[in-house]
Amino acid sequence: LSDAVISVLKGSFGFIACTERMADVFLHLSQISDVPKEELAVGRDVDFKVARGAETGRLQAMDIKLAEPGSAVFEEIEEGVYDGTVVERLPNPNLRKSNPSLLLTGLIEGMVDGRLQKFPFMHTDRENKKLYPKQGDKVTFQIVTDLKRERAAKQAGKPGLGRRATKIVVKTIEGTVAAMKGSFGFIEYDKPKLEGKIEESESEPAAAKPEEKKYETKKDETTLPTSDDGAEATEEGDKKPDEATSEDGADAKEDDK
Missing domain, CATH: 2.40.50.140 (Nucleic acid-binding proteins)
Structure with missing residues (x-):
């Protein structure tokens, strides 16, 4: 297998991480040939084969060789x-x-x-x-x-x-030192507005205008009929009290007679 690196190295054994296997593979230095031990280190790229150990029965790296640095991409x-x-x-x-x-x-x-x-x-x-x-x-x-x-x-x-x-x-915020008091102070800065808040503030006036127009329309509609009804009521009111008074007065005079 290629695309692998030494992930752990302790004494004569360690583990190899490979891009093609989820679990790391056990290694023993006895399986590394023609490679100076001083060149072996954690992070070193290697190529190897996988086989089951004769004594342990578990998978382990065999025939380990050094690979080009940076060849393993995780x-x-x-x-x-x-x-x-x-x-x-x-x-x-x-x-x-x-x-x-x-x-x-x-x-x-x-x-x-x-x-x-x-x-x-x-x-x-x-x-x-x-x-x-x-x-x-x-x-x-x-x-x-x-x-x-x-x-x-x-x-x-x-x-x-x-x-x-x-x-x-x-992200950094730009500001200006407004005051210093001993070991502390205050910084003034413009708080950035969120897009959602900008849209909300722009929509508020638009929502308020229809309500204002609706109110004015109702006011005009109620004012005009009231003035007409009031005029009629006034005319009737002017006549009825006089008629009632004259009739009552006439009846009263007849009673006196």
């Missing part, structure tokens, strides 16, 4: 650079001591291949090893594919699980 990085948001921050590595099964990965969400997707990332995927991206941080990133993991994912009918975010850079 990951491929895509050229595109994407914008994203950290939706899950990296857990503290010290938590692994109390919880060995804890995955030391975070999660980034971004628009890739025309749709919103989420990609895991590891501590080694940060460009600045001193900076830990927090939840909500805006970042730029690239996509890397773990060829071994992706091959296994495709066999399981779940392609894409071998991809993750890498070369992560937290």
Whole structure:
């Protein structure tokens, strides 16, 4: 097999990582011929064959030879650079001591291949090893594919699980020092507006105008009929009280007579 490197080397034995096999293959230095031991080191590219050991019965590397440096490719990085948001921050590595099964990965969400997707990332995927991206941080990133993991994912009918975010850079914000007091101070900066908020603010005036026009229309409609009805009512009101008064007055005079 080709496309392999020595992943572990302890004394006279170790392990070889190969792009074509998920599990590392056991090696023993007795299976390496015509190669000076000082040239053997972790990360060294090798070619080998796989066979079952006569004594152990397990698979192990046989007939190991050195290969051209860089011939084993385990990951491929895509050229595109994407914008994203950290939706899950990296857990503290010290938590692994109390919880060995804890995955030391975070999660980034971004628009890739025309749709919103989420990609895991590891501590080694940060460009600045001193900076830990927090939840909500805006970042730029690239996509890397773990060829071994992706091959296994495709066999399981779940392609894409071998991809993750890498070369992560937290976006910087430009600002101005506004005040300093001893060992601390304050920085003024313009908070970037999200596209969703911009659309919402632009739509608010448009939603308010129809309500205002509707209100004015109702006001005009109710004012005009009221004035007409009022005029009629006034005329009737002017006549009825007089008629009632004259009739009552006439009756009263007849009673007096």
